[in-house]
Amino acid sequence: MVKMKYRLTSFLAPVLLSLCVFSQANAETHVVVIKKFKFIPQHITIKAGDTIRWENHEKRQYHSVWFEASGEPEPDYFFPEESYEKTFNKAGTLPYRCGPHPKMTGSVTVNQ
Ligand SMILES: [Cu+2]
Numbered sequence: 001m002v003k004m005k006y007r008l009t010s011f012l013a014p015v016l017l018s019l020c021v022f023s024q025a026n027a028e029t030h031v032v033v034i035k036k037f038k039f040i041p042q043h044i045t046i047k048a049g050d051t052i053r054w055e056n057h058e059k060r061q062y063h064s065v066w067f068e069a070s071g072e073p074e075p076d077y078f079f080p081e082e083s084y085e086k087t088f089n090k091a092g093t094l095p096y097r098c099g100p101h102p103k104m105t106g107s108v109t110v111n112q
Pocket of ligand 1: 037062063064098099100101104
């Protein structure tokens with residue numbers, strides 16, 4: 001009985017490992033550009049496991065990407081030529097805004 005269990009585990013381990021590698025290889029990074037006080041695109045749909053990179057393309061204005069409704073603390077501002085990255089693992093729609101500019105809003109929809 002113990003031997004059977006061991007065999008099953010040793011058979012499954014490489015299968016599980018390759019599944020992990022496969023799903024990681026499939027994860028994408030999406031870019032949201034910040035320009036003229038706007039998130040472009042304002043709404044983005046991604047798959048669970050994907051990452052979004054917000055790039056600040058302003059001339060001299062800093063911004064932040066704050067998922068305030070999720071109860072997160074406000075992250076640091078980032079300046080032109082800097083970026084902010086976040087990976088999303090849970091399905092759902094998450095609104096966000098810029099900390100210093102409440103009128104700058106966007107949302108991320110994560111599909112499973
Ligand atoms: Cu801003």
